[in-house]
Amino acid sequence: MMRFLLPLAAFIVLVGFLAVGLNLKPREVPSPLIGKPAPVFQSQSLHEPERILASKDNLGKVWLLNVWASWCVSCREEHPLLVELAKSGIVPIYGLNYKDKRDLALQWLSQYGDPYTVSVVDPEGRIGIDYGVYGVPETYVIDKNGVIRHKQIGPVTVESLEKKILPLIKELQG
C-alpha cells in the first residue's frame, strides 16, 4: 500500500510549489532602471509634429510616463483611470505613443479621452528600447531629479494606483 501512495505524495509536493508559484510574478523582472536616471529622449509631440519635446524639460517635477498605443487592448482597461487621474491634477501624465500611427492614435484619444499633458511619438520603438519596454502598457514614475522610482508593468489598476503609485507620488512631491 505504502509504495502505491508515493505518486500521490509526489503530486502533493508538486501542488504545493505550484500554489506558491501562482502568487509569484516571474514576468516582473525587477527593472534595472529603478533608482537610475530616466533615459533621455527627444521626440515629436503627437498633436503638434513640429513641436519637439525633451525629457529634461520635466526636471523639477514628479511625472508619470505612460507607454500606450491605439492597437493595445489592455490600454483601454487602464485608460479611464488615467483620465480620472489627469482630471484630479495630482500629477502630470506624459504619454509615449509606442509603435503607432499618428492618425490612429489621434482618433483613439478623441474616442476615449486624452489624459496626457503631452504625448510624444515613438514610431520605431527606439525610446521604448532605452526604457526597457517589453509590453504595452507600462507606466513609469519619475521624480524631480529625473530618476525612475517605480515601473508598473501591465495596465494600471485601482489597487496598484491606491496602494503604490499615489502614495509614492505624494512622498516624492513631499
Next chain:
Amino acid sequence: MIPELGNFALILALLLAVTQGTLPIIGAAHGIHSWIALARPVVQGQFVFLAIAFGCLAYSFVSNDFSVLNVARNSNSELPIQYRIAASWGSHEGSLLLWVFMLSAWSVAVSVFSRHLPDEMVARVLGVMGLVSVGFILFLLVTSNPFDRLFPAALEGSDLNPLLQDPGMVIHPPMLYMGYVGFSVAFAFAIAALISGQMDAAWARWSRPWTTVAWVFLTIGIMLGSWWAYYELGWGGWWFWDPVENASFLPWLVGTALVHSLAVTEKRGSFKSWTVLLAICAFSLSLLGTFLVRSGVLTSVHAFATDPARGVFILAFLVIVIGSSLLLFAWRAPKVGLGGKFDLVSRESMLLANNLLLMVAAGSVLLGTLYPLIMDSLDLGKISVGPPYFEAVFVPLMTPAIFLMGLGPLARWKQASLPELMLRLRWAFGVSVITALLMPFVMGEWKPLVSFGLLLAFWIIATIFVSIRQRLHNSGQGGLFTKLARQSRSYYSMHLAHLGIAIFIIGVTLVNGYETEKDVRMEIGSTVTMGGYTFRFNGASPVSGPNYQAMRGDIDVLRNGEKIRVMQPEKRTYNASGMAMTEPAIDTGLLRDLYVAMGEPLENGAWVVRVYHKPFVDWIWFGCLLMAFGGILAVTDRRYRLKIHSKHVETAAVADGKRVANNNTGLATGGRKA
C-alpha cells in the same frame, strides 16, 4: 446574437457533460441499465452543442465581429481568411474551447468504436471523460468565456500575433491538442479499470489503439511545432527547451513509456499497476502543461495572457482530477496483482528498464522546467534553466535506452539468454561501431560526439536488420516476399517507429556537428561562401502583403559559378501591431538546408544577413514522421480489424467472463448489488 447562441450552446454542453459524468458511472455501479445506456447519446449530444459553440466562435472571427472581446484582441479586418479561422484557437479562450471540443470528439469516437466492449465499461470510460469535460467547460464559462462582449465595440482588432500567422501554426495546435486530449481516453480506461477492478489482457488490448493514436497525434504536433520554430523564428533552431515545449514533450515521454508498457500488459499480463500509473501520469502531464501555459507561473514565449483567477481554477481542477486518480490508484492498485513472472534477462525486463529510463528522463525534464518556480517559491532567487542542463541530463539517460531499444525486440519474452543475444548481435554491433567511426570522415571532420550519435543510430538500424532477418528465417517456407508479407503490421510498425528514432538521431547529430552559420554585412553585389555554396546579395526591395509591409531581399545561390536558385527572405512589419517579423528563405534538400534570414538594414542598401548551412536537418522531422507512421501502422494491425468482424462472439465471452470475475471479487455491479 451569434456569440450569445454560442454561449448558450456551451451552457447546454456543460449540462450534458454533468449528466455524462454522473449517471452512467452510478448506473454502472448499481446495474441500472437505462442510466448505463444514457452514456452514448449524451456524449453525442454534447459534441453537437460544442460544435455549435465552436462554429459560433469561428463565425465571429470570420465576420470580424469586434464587439466580441476575444475577436478584438486576436483578429483584424486585414487578416487573411484562413488566419481569421485559425485565430479562433489562437487565444487562450479559443484554444480551451478547441480543447473541450476535441475531448468531446474523442468521446464520440469512443462511443462509436466501442460496440464490442461491455456496456458498463463504456459507461465508466465515457463517464470519466464527461467529468474531465465538466471541469474544462466550467473553466471556460467561469474564467475565460470566449464570447465575452466588448462595449463599446472596437473599430478594429489588434490582430493575431504575427508569429501565429503561418500555415504551420494553423495545424500545430489542433494536432497537439488531439494528442493531449487523446491521452484522456487511456486515462479514462485506466480509471474505469480501477473502479471496476477488472484489469486484464483484454483491457490492455482495448486501450492500446487509443493510446497509440493519441501518441501519433502528439508526435506530429510536436514535430510541427519544432518545424515551425525552425522556419518561422529565424534563428535556425528547432528545439529550445522552452517550458511550453517541455510541457508537450513530457506527456510524449510518458506516453511512449505507456505504449510499451501496454504491449507487455496485453501480451504477458504483467506491469498492470505500472501501466495504469503511466496512463494516469500521461494525462496528468497533459493537464499540467495546460496549467503551466495558462497560469503564468513560468515565463515562456508561448504564454497566454494570464490571470491569477485562472491559475487558481486550473490548480484546483488539477488537484481534484489528479489527486483523486492517484488516491484511487493507491487504494485499488494493490489488489490488481502481479502478472506473469519474468527473468532478469527477458524482453519484459528490458521494456521495464526502458520505461524507467523514459520516466526518469521525463522527471528530469519536469524538474528543469519547474526549477525556476521552485527556487522562486523558496525565495532563493530568480533563475532560468536552459538547454545546457537539459542536454547534459537527457542525452546520458537516452543512451542506455537506445541501446536497449536494439536488444529488446530480439530478446524472448519471459526468459532470454544474454550470451545468446550477444552472439546474435555481435555483427550488428561491429558494423555499427565501424560505420560510426568512419562516417564522420565522409562528412569532412572526425568529431567524437558525432561518432557517438551515429553509433546509436546505426545500432538501431543494424539491430532492425538482424531482427527482420531472424524473423524471416524462422517463418517457415516460401520466397522472400511471401515471408515478408507473412509478418504482422504491428511487427513492422515497431521497427518503423524505431527507425524513425534512428533517422531523428542522425539528423540531430549531423546538424549539431557540422552546421555553419555566418552573420554578415552584405553590400549590394557582395558574396559570401559557405559549404560549397556562394550567396550573392542583389539588394532588398519593398513589397506589401495583405496586412504587412516588408523588405524582401534578393539573393542568388551559386554552386561552382552556376546560379542554382534565388532566395527571397523577408523582414516584415505588421500593420496593426507594428511587430517586426523575420521570414527566412529556406532551400530544403535531402542532405542539407540552406537558410537565409534578413537581419537589420544598414546604409546604402546594405543589410546584415544571416546565412546557415544545415546538413541533414530535415531528417529530424522526417524521423518524427516515421515514428508517427509506425504508430498508424500499428493501429491498422490485423487483430484490431478482425475484432470488428468477430465482435459478437468475443463480446459475449468477455462480458460473461467479466461478470464472473466481478462476482468473485465482489467489487462491482452484480457483487455489490447482491
